[in-house]
Amino acid sequence: MKWWLSDGCYDAATLESYLKMVFGPDKRMFHPNSEAAGTKVAVTATSISDASAFLFSNYNVDTHKKCGYKHVRPVNVDEEPCVWEA
Numbered sequence: 125m126k127w128w129l130s131d132g133c134y135d136a137a138t139l140e141s142y143l144k145m146v147f148g149p150d151k152r153m154f155h156p157n158s159e160a161a162g163t164k165v166a167v168t169a170t171s172i173s174d175a176s177a178f179l180f181s182n183y184n185v186d187t188h189k190k191c192g193y194k195h196v197r198p199v200n201v202d203e204e205p206c207v208w209e210a
Contacts (some may be wrong), residue, residue: 126199130150136184139158140208143207143208146208147206148206150151150174152204152206152207153165153167153182153205153206153209163184166179166180167210168193169179169210176194177193177195178193178195178196179193179196181197184197
């Protein structure tokens with residue numbers, strides 16, 4: 125019951141620090157020099173505020189279709205999410 129009322133069973137700061145330790149604090153999700161270079165990669169996520177769906181990808185998606193999610197693909201490499209953030 126405590127987990128349900130507190131919106132999670134894990135401490136976010138602890139989980140975040142472990143993810144940074146494992147993946148590194150600065151490793152970008154879709155950087156051309158990453159292990160995923162040349163491979164299509166996508167990560168789905170939801171927002172906390174309104175539970176809307178997002179898709180982070182390293183490839184173009186037809187954004188004209190009404191598909192129920194927002195596509196996130198930064199133009200600038202420095203704006204890409206880090207692996208630990210995704």
